[in-house]
Amino acid sequence: WALFEDDIEAILRLKRERNAVILAHNYQTPEIFHCVSDIVGDSLALAREAQTVEADVIVMAGVHFMAETAKLLNPNKTVLIPDMAAGCSLADSITAADVRALRAAHPGVPVVTYVNTSAAVKAESDLCCTSGNAKRIVESLGTDSVIMIPDEFLARNIGKETGVRMITWAGHCEVHERFTPGEIRRMRQEHPGVVVLAHPECPPEVVAEADFAGSTAHMSDFVASGKAEKVVLITECSMSDNLAVQHPKIEFIRPCNLCPHMKRITLPAIRHALETMTTEVTIEPHLADRARAAVERMLAI
Ligand code: 13P
Ligand code: SF4
Numbered sequence: 001w002a003l004f005e006d007d008i009e010a011i012l013r014l015k016r017e018r019n020a021v022i023l024a025h026n027y028q029t030p031e032i033f034h035c036v037s038d039i040v041g042d043s044l045a046l047a048r049e050a051q052t053v054e055a056d057v058i059v060m061a062g063v064h065f066m067a068e069t070a071k072l073l074n075p076n077k078t079v080l081i082p083d084m085a086a087g088c089s090l091a092d093s094i095t096a097a098d099v100r101a102l103r104a105a106h107p108g109v110p111v112v113t114y115v116n117t118s119a120a121v122k123a124e125s126d127l128c129c130t131s132g133n134a135k136r137i138v139e140s141l142g143t144d145s146v147i148m149i150p151d152e153f154l155a156r157n158i159g160k161e162t163g164v165r166m167i168t169w170a171g172h173c174e175v176h177e178r179f180t181p182g183e184i185r186r187m188r189q190e191h192p193g194v195v196v197l198a199h200p201e202c203p204p205e206v207v208a209e210a211d212f213a214g215s216t217a218h219m220s221d222f223v224a225s226g227k228a229e230k231v232v233l234i235t236e237c238s239m240s241d242n243l244a245v246q247h248p249k250i251e252f253i254r255p256c257n258l259c260p261h262m263k264r265i266t267l268p269a270i271r272h273a274l275e276t277m278t279t280e281v282t283i284e285p286h287l288a289d290r291a292r293a294a295v296e297r298m299l300a301i
Contacts, residue, residue: 004031007267011036014274020057020080022270023050023070026216027236027262028061030245036270037061040242042217043069043115044132048299050074059273060281063261065091067281068119072292073299079281082269086261090116090201093171094150099124102147106167111147112137113294114154116173119283121150123290127297131200132215134158140301153177157200157207175257176201179234183255184209187232191253195228199235210234223247236262 008031015022015036023046024037033040039049043066050058050070057078060067065088067081099121103111113125114134122128129137131154138146138158146164148155150171159166179202187194197219198210207213212222219233223243230251233240237256244252273279283291 001031004035004267007271008035010271011267011274014271018057018274018277019055020059020274021053021055022059022061023053023066025062025066025262026220026242027238027259028242028265029238029263030241031267032061032265032270033238033242034245036267042130042132042215042220044130044215045217046070047073047115047130047295051299053077057274057277059270061265061270062086063088063091063259064281065116065118068283068291069115069295071281071283072119072122072288072295075283075288075292078277080273080277081279081281082266082273083264084279086264088116088261089174090114090151090171091118091121094121094169096120096124098169099149102149102167102169106145106147109145109147109167110141110143111149112141113149114151115295115298117150119287119291122294123287125149125294127301128294129298130215132217133298133301134200135161137298137301138162138164151201153203154200156204157202157213160204173201175236175259176206176234177203178257179203179206181205181209184232184234187253187255191230191232194230194232194253197222197231197233197235202234206234219243223250238262 021038023039051073063086071079111125147167149169152168155166155168196210197212232253240252
C-alpha cells in the first residue's frame, strides 16, 4: 500500500478541491475500488447513481460508454474519463448505420440495446438494458421477437430464459468470450464443492455449466448472501479481488480474464484527470436527447 499512498492522498485532496466524486465499476482494481471511490457497482447501479450526483464533477473509473451514460443522465455535470482509450469490444462492434439496417430488415421489431454501446447507437434504439435488468426489459415488451444488440451471447442467454426469439448481432465481450465449458468442468474436479457464478456475457454453453448467472452486482449479492463457502467468478479478475477484501472467510478460486480497457484506469490516471480536468466526455447535441430517452426508458422499467 505504501506504493499507492501518495496517489491516494492526492486524489482525496483533489476530490475536495474540485468538488468531485469517483464512480467505479466492479472491475476496477482494489486500490481504486476500496480507497478512492465514492460509489461502486455494476453498470446499472452506476447509471442510476450518476443521475443523482450533486457534486460538480464525476470521474468515471470505468470505460467510455459508462462515462457517456453518466453524461447523458446528468448533462450539467463535468464528466471526466481518466483514459479516453478505455473502450469496449462490444461498443466497438456496432455502428448507428448497422442498427438502422437491422431495423429496416425487421420492421416493427423493438430494438433493445445493451448499455455497452456508443451514444450514437443508443440514439437509434428503442430502449437500453444492462446485464442486471435484461430479462425484465425484454419481458416488459411483451413481443415474440426482439432485436437485442450487440452482445450475441447475452441475447442468446436471455432468449433461453424468456422464450423470446432474439435477432442478434455478432458482438462479443473479449473478456467473457474466452471462457469455455471444459474450464468450468476442470475447476469443479479440482475444487469439489465450488459454486460457479458466471456473467451472462459468457457463451451460453459456459452459462449452462454454471450454478448462477448474473450481472456483477448480482454476483456480489450472491457472495454476500453467504450461500457459498467456496466460489469461482467466471468474469473479470478484479471482481474476485474486490470481493475477497470484503469477505475474507470465503475462498475464491481465481481463474479469470483481464479487461485491458478497464485496466487503463489507474490511480495515477485518476490523479492526472483531476489535476488537469481531462478528458471531458461530451455528447453531440443531435444524439444526446434520443440516446438519453433510450436509457431513461430502461430506468423507468
Ligand atoms: P455489469 O453491468 O454486470 O457490471 O457488466 C458490464 C460489463 O461487462 C462491464 O464491462
Ligand atoms: Fe467491454 Fe468486456 Fe471489458 Fe466489459 S469486460 S468493458 S464488456 S470488453
